[in-house]
Amino acid sequence: MAKLLVVDDEQDIRDFAKSFFQKRNINVITASGGAEALELIEKEKPDLVLLDIHMEEMSGVEVLKQLRQNKNDIKVIMVTGVEEESIVNEANSWGIRGYIHKPLVLEELEKIVIGELGTKRS
Amino acid sequence: MINCPKTKDQIKVTQINFKKELEAASKSMIMIHDPKLLIKLIIRMIVRKLGIKHAGMVIYEADQDAYVLGISRGEPGLKIPQGFTRFDKESPIIKFFVTKEYKALTVSRNAIVSDDINRLIWREGVLDKTGGNGIRKLLHDVDEQMRMLNTTACVPAYYRHKLLAILLLGEKNDGTKFEQDELDFFAALASDAAMAIRNAQLFKGLEAEALRNRQLFLRTILVLGSTIEAKDSYTRGHTERVTKYALAIAHQMKDNGSFEFDEQFFENLYIAGMLHDIGKIGVPEAILNKKGRLTVEEYETMKLHTTKGVDIVEPLKLPQVVLDGIKYHHETFIGSGYPQKLKAEQIPISAAIISVADCLDAMTTDRPYRRGLTKEEAIAEIKNNAGIQFRPDVVKAFIELCEKGIV
Numbered sequence: 001m002a003k004l005l006v007v008d009d010e011q012d013i014r015d016f017a018k019s020f021f022q023k024r025n026i027n028v029i030t031a032s033g034g035a036e037a038l039e040l041i042e043k044e045k046p047d048l049v050l051l052d053i054h055m056e057e058m059s060g061v062e063v064l065k066q067l068r069q070n071k072n073d074i075k076v077i078m079v080t081g082v083e084e085e086s087i088v089n090e091a092n093s094w095g096i097r098g099y100i101h102k103p104l105v106l107e108e109l110e111k112i113v114i115g116e117l118g119t120k121r122s
Numbered sequence: 123m124i125n126c127p128k129t130k131d132q133i134k135v136t137q138i139n140f141k142k143e144l145e146a147a148s149k150s151m152i153m154i155h156d157p158k159l160l161i162k163l164i165i166r167m168i169v170r171k172l173g174i175k176h177a178g179m180v181i182y183e184a185d186q187d188a189y190v191l192g193i194s195r196g197e198p199g200l201k202i203p204q205g206f207t208r209f210d211k212e213s214p215i216i217k218f219f220v221t222k223e224y225k226a227l228t229v230s231r232n233a234i235v236s237d238d239i240n241r242l243i244w245r246e247g248v249l250d251k252t253g254g255n256g257i258r259k260l261l262h263d264v265d266e267q268m269r270m271l272n273t274t275a276c277v278p279a280y281y282r283h284k285l286l287a288i289l290l291l292g293e294k295n296d297g298t299k300f301e302q303d304e305l306d307f308f309a310a311l312a313s314d315a316a317m318a319i320r321n322a323q324l325f326k327g328l329e330a331e332a333l334r335n336r337q338l339f340l341r342t343i344l345v346l347g348s349t350i351e352a353k354d355s356y357t358r359g360h361t362e363r364v365t366k367y368a369l370a371i372a373h374q375m376k377d378n379g380s381f382e383f384d385e386q387f388f389e390n391l392y393i394a395g396m397l398h399d400i401g402k403i404g405v406p407e408a409i410l411n412k413k414g415r416l417t418v419e420e421y422e423t424m425k426l427h428t429t430k431g432v433d434i435v436e437p438l439k440l441p442q443v444v445l446d447g448i449k450y451h452h453e454t455f456i457g458s459g460y461p462q463k464l465k466a467e468q469i470p471i472s473a474a475i476i477s478v479a480d481c482l483d484a485m486t487t488d489r490p491y492r493r494g495l496t497k498e499e500a501i502a503e504i505k506n507n508a509g510i511q512f513r514p515d516v517v518k519a520f521i522e523l524c525e526k527g528i529v
Contacts, residue, residue: 104206
């Protein structure tokens with residue numbers, strides 16, 4: 001079963017994303033911050049990370065940067081606010097599969113995540 | 123005690139008094155001007171009192187031209203996070219509620235309920251001899267979208283046929299279906315919320331327009347104040363500098379406790395500063411730009427710029443503080459100034475402040491007939507004239523500014 005890591009400092013979003021993707025036969029693990037995310041990526045080796053850009057303790061871009069500096073090329077989709085082109089560009093330069101703006105269209109989120117996980121879903 | 127079976131209506135009454143709750147919500151609507159707060163209260167009431175697993179409100183946001191799920195409450199995992207999702211105009215639920223012929227399908231229920239959808243699909247398929255693919259497909263999509271949102275019922279809220287919000291409702295805790303009186307109640311609540319949203323939008327629009335008008339007014343004042351500089355070529359930038367100095371002095375007077383100026387005063391002082399020399403438009407250029415001393419007659423004509431200024435701006439119906447600043451900025455503390463030889467406290471404070479600011483700029487800029495004083499010389503000059511030409515508390519504030527290095 002495909003494994004998805006949802007990184008967001010909002011509990012509501014983690015809860016919702018977890019139940020949303022579990023219904024779609026995806027194994028979902030969650031992290032509430034950057035440090036926890038880095039640890040889980042190391043330990044659980046998820047297939048895809050859904051990474052929020054705005055987080056209190058460590059920004060999504062910072063998490064991404066650390067991953068890439070440690071030669072980890074895990075697939076990442078960034079979740080951003082509206083009109084944050086410069087941050088998206090920075091994230092892009094570190095290598096991401098895509099990004100999606102909040103407030104987002106659920107169908108688009110579903111499509112982009114399932115598109116990335118592809119055949120790994122059972 | 124006889125255990126008599128309750129009728130359905132009696133059970134309802136013990137569960138919730140819809141009328142009472144609705145009245146409470148309407149009352150809140152009048153009291154609460156922030157629609158988001160009102161919707162929060164409504165959603166909380168629905169979830170708590172009616173025993174629904176989660177509820178949320180999708181609200182039209184003009185700046186995004188989309189409907190955003192702004193407020194939600196309920197069980198973790200089921201409720202949709204606030205501000206997380208949006209619905210574009212092509213979104214099935216939105217399309218369903220804004221398209222006239224589809225909307226008609228929900229009129230009797232005031233909502234679309236997931237249990238109804240299959241029945242509707244079947245009925246529309248039968249009714250529509252052309253196959254009914256459009257509406258059937260849309261109903262399927264709506265069903266799919268509602269599943270995605272863990273939603274059992276969607277209640278639209280309109281204002282003059284415009285869809286402003288949709289109330290999304292999850293399952294009931296006891297697993298029962300929504301009764302029609304419940305749906306009617308939700309529709310009334312949603313329409314209260316829509317009205318509050320609409321009012322807030324109108325209010326925001328009015329505020330924005332008032333702000334635009336005010337900015338236009340202030341820019342017009344700026345233009346008007348600058349016109350005199352086209353005529354009086356030696357005073358380029360004078361009006362803006364005087365205004366800047368005057369505002370700085372007034373702020374210092376407020377800070378050091380000499381005067382309790384409010385925000386309105388500062389705006390008026392800005393306008394007075396920008397317009398203080400506007401009357402010079404009525405003074406011949408030969409006098410304004412004369413190199414050398416003015417004759418007595420010329421000086422008398424020059425002095426008229428104070429009263430002429432007030433006459434020019436008369437149609438603007440400006441506040442007294444502004445008119446005072448224009449008219450009396452050449453009065454002196456000992457009463458030797460013009461146009462009325464006012465003395466000491468008789469001189470309005472706006473004029474007394476502009477007087478210092480005006481002299482400072484006049485002294486420190488070069489004129490065709492003399493070089494400007496240095497900053498130190500000008501400061502000393504103003505200091506020496508405290509209680510003679512200038513009001514002492516204004517000079518005091520000015521000196522404090524100099525010490526702080528602001529002027």
